[in-house]
Amino acid sequence: MDRVQLQNDVFSYFNRLGDEIDWRALTTPIEVHLIAKTQYLFRQGECVDRWYFLHSGLVRYVSVSDEGKEFTQTLVKGPKIIGSTRSMVTTSPVLFGIQALEDSVITSYNWAEFYQQMRHDKVFLECYLLFLETIFIAKEERESTFVKDSAERRYLDFCVAYPELKDQIPQQYIASYIGITPVALSRIRQKLKLGHRP
């Protein structure tokens, strides 16, 4: 795995968001993580001070309630920025773990150093701002579906939004992503199947 190549992947992903960023200030070493399917990048409760980039593969953000129930907050397919803004910024334990659903190539920087070195670059700040806006907007839209829509509606929306994941990941993760149990999802699928017969 070529470290320099990976670093360039990160740069070009960022640059795609806007003008060219001047990366010369960045000297913090990049670290490479190869995470096999079902393995965790980090787990809920850890203090994560690194900034991650998923080059290839697929991960889910999973949080577990006190009663031991799993909830999939997000599904992310590379190449994308991943990790917990919250934990980095507030230096508090992450509210979710990140688990690979496919073998994944991930790199990371120490967030404090990364940010310290790049915060002087206006273009970088603008890009990062754009990124934050994007993930915020996604959360905002997702929030409303939980309150307004039925589980069936959420499942149908999921199938439209992630047609390729629909058959690629275990159904239980889809259920957990739309906030219901696998049993309930199975019931919904059954109902939909019947509905399609004329």
Next chain:
Amino acid sequence: MDRVQLQNDVFSYFNRLGDEIDWRALTTPIEVHLIAKTQYLFRQGECVDRWYFLHSGLVRYVSVSDEGKEFTQTLVKGPKIIGSTRSMVTTSPVLFGIQALEDSVITSYNWAEFYQQMRHDKVFLECYLLFLETIFIAKEERESTFVKDSAERRYLDFCVAYPELKDQIPQQYIASYIGITPVALSRIRQKLKLGHRP
């Protein structure tokens, strides 16, 4: 209402987030909105290209589903930044309206001009970034309560998080904020009351 004073309120709120921002580039005129209790600053579906600041008062973000059901996304007490990042950034219709629950003093700038004039200021960008991180983190935490916690738990949490609002705003808005009907909230309160009798 002194326009210059209000503008200074906005500046000092922002400056409090970090280093001193150089506001000299900002020439876009500020606009003042006096919104009476129950009135709307803007309604769901409008295209909002302005950046708002709530100086004093209390507002709720309310979105209405296709079936006409109201849901209160957020409650904000001034002084705070309010409005829809999503609508400004994507120039799409807002997903919620903003309604005053108390008489409120609000000012605004044209977002495109505001951002155009301030994006060259690194300190401003950093502060805005901090703001985005903050609201994102809040959304992230709120998301998990909807999936993991019962309505009763959410109500109790609300009472702890907003002790002053608990008796200040109509109960139906609290219900709508925690994602249930007023009837269900009343039932929960009843149950809690009984529980407190020894």
Next chain:
DNA sequence: TTGTGGAATTAACCTAGGTTAATTCCATCG
């Protein structure tokens, strides 16, 4: 003082989704 209208409560009933557990399906391994 008495209306009047919106907010909250209460009760009766209904439904989506949770829970538990048995059953069936596969994919993988020996």
Next chain:
DNA sequence: CGATGGAATTAACCTAGGTTAATTCCACAA
């Protein structure tokens, strides 16, 4: 090939919260 174990399905039952509607409570206006 058959055995094994996790994933999905199905069925039976339960519960939190929704729905509707009647009732009570108040704040405020006349």
